[in-house]
Amino acid sequence: MAERGASMRRVLMTELTERLKALTPMRGAADPDESTQAAAWLLGDRSSFVTGRVLRGQGGARA
Numbered sequence: 001m002a003e004r005g006a007s008m009r010r011v012l013m014t015e016l017t018e019r020l021k022a023l024t025p026m027r028g029a030a031d032p033d034e035s036t037q038a039a040a041w042l043l044g045d046r047s048s049f050v051t052g053r054v055l056r057g058q059g060g061a062r063a
Helices: 002-023 034-041
Strands: none
Touching: none
């Protein structure tokens, strides 16, 4: 019975993930490497004039 519940959760999570992707203009979630690149940019010399900003990685959902 527990195995059936776990299988149902996987199906529901897959469906939920696909629905959320469809609602996002870029049709997906960020790769962890993309978030790492944004953090590295903030820590680097090229962002030396940037202060007090929040980088929102939401795939254009709030554009």
